[in-house]
Amino acid sequence: MKSKITLKELAKLLNVSVSTVSKALHDSPEISPKTAERVKELAKLHNYRPNPVAVNLKKSKTGTIGVVIPNISNNFFARVLSGMEAQAQKHGQQIITYISNESLEREKQICDMLTSGFVDGVLIAVSEETQKKNDYEHLYALLEYEIPLVIYDRINIGLPTDKIGVDDEKSFYDATKFFKAKGLNKLGLASAIHHVGIGQLRIKGFEKAMESGGEAYKATSTKPAELKRKIRELVTSDRVEALLCTDFESAIMAARVAYEENVDIPRDLKLIGYIGKDVAEFLTPSLSYIEQHPQEIGSNAVEVLNKRLNGESQPGKFEEKIIATTMVHLESTRF
Amino acid sequence: MKSKITLKELAKLLNVSVSTVSKALHDSPEISPKTAERVKELAKLHNYRPNPVAVNLKKSKTGTIGVVIPNISNNFFARVLSGMEAQAQKHGQQIITYISNESLEREKQICDMLTSGFVDGVLIAVSEETQKKNDYEHLYALLEYEIPLVIYDRINIGLPTDKIGVDDEKSFYDATKFFKAKGLNKLGLASAIHHVGIGQLRIKGFEKAMESGGEAYKATSTKPAELKRKIRELVTSDRVEALLCTDFESAIMAARVAYEENVDIPRDLKLIGYIGKDVAEFLTPSLSYIEQHPQEIGSNAVEVLNKRLNGESQPGKFEEKIIATTMVHLESTRF
DNA sequence: CTGAAAGCGCTTACAG
């Protein structure tokens, strides 16, 4: 049962002062090579590790990053977190995870505790409710406490912070153009997130691409039953040739409507959605999707935060980094 | 730009000592009501929060729990984490997340840093590689440092720690009995995890239930192509009437084989798998599954750990808590 | 080259 050994104990064993031990372990040039070696040897023998809490107190930092995630069940966010963890690891930082469950109330609580100094910086994807209610006071509070903030994924928010996300508009612009280039004329869009920022951007990309011609149809609703009805109409009455879905819910619903209506994908209907690789690959047929590279978003978020923490970013000047999306074609867009 | 105010500053403003302020804020009976009120008022005005790092140093604890997750993309673990976070919240504890990516090497690194005192206790689901190589030294190291450990989910490991998981054997025993009660005779089992503990337990449950009669078939392999071939054989040649899948991979593969072979689920083949609700519901047809209640596993893991941390558990005596599974019937087991 | 001292921000036993 080895309990952790402290600097003080080490010093006593070596008959030197605590300062000498500390300096020796930090390769200070003040210390004689002979002493340094003695110290290091004993430290190694006892497997000495500085107490991180004490080091942090001394350095007035915590060595941790707070990550606020709206919904961890969403594979996208799970993979973002994975990217963050891997990157933080490289810097010897710890990730403290907070889950807001898309709730403004919970997000406020989290930000409140964050202001008391648990973390050096915060990475946040703002909850849906927060966006809807347009209430960002708690985030401004964080900024007032001089806790660096990086907003990831849901970045079309007017906060003076660094941001990192994907080009939502372009992704759907490109996808729409792709179908048109293949000769399709009647294109549909389905969305359960038309009321939030990223949804609007994706829809905008679709609309812009349709300006040059073709028939555009849209099915949008936050209510599952209503959305399903509208999608069914697009598929059975309007007979769109392809459907672009802005989110997981609408994509899965489109697949289900096709299944129920015996519409053959991809023969009668092409389908592409903003859904995760994890599910997309396993559907029958497999569903083409827009890859957002969540791990990269995660690792980049940590990088941007660390730049800020290390004073490598210009104060008052904020970075907005965009990770390019990729279309991944599986069975549902086979021509 | 309010920077955090300290006890010392508060004391100066009030013309009292630091100790008085501290005691007043902790409702110490030593302090006069009048002073207490003055202190609290000013503290509130300045929104004073004790620096958690300092408090932790003083108390020789960290207020954080380390969680080691093998694979965060697995929705099961994502939801376990969610349950842990919610429960930790209630105790004012922070969750530090580490992702081992099913790698023994990574797991060792994580445990190594954990021994230096970042956390008060650790919740871990052991990686697949660790189980295969049967190498638990790094976990014993944690125990030697007297860092309480709770093993969750993958619990059939001979370590002297508290454990929390589900009754894997019973879950598949029950599922098999269910099919037999419905009059099915030819039952198949598919597994990509027959080499790890939980896989073996599930298979054992199946086998036990089949002892009382019926034809049992098995398709097991860690190689996707081989597993697929074997499942196809079960479905097309052996014509099993129901297939029980021990894991995500085999379940998805079974669904795909049926799709490719035009075997109608559930008419010609019933299917049940150990897969997450998140995917199960969205497949076409939707896939019946065994609900493991991941959030409960998570919250219980935190509870068990805290009991240990608070000295409410008997030293040397370990708890093994089992959360009951539930069969959730969706389209794939419709009779 | 080594060590005593101050200090990070707190808590608490002890003295007054």
Add this chain to the structure above:
DNA sequence: CTGAAAGCGCTTACAG
């Protein structure tokens, strides 16, 4: 009822 002092485990400017 209040405050000075010690201490949690470390780091670092300063003195010797």
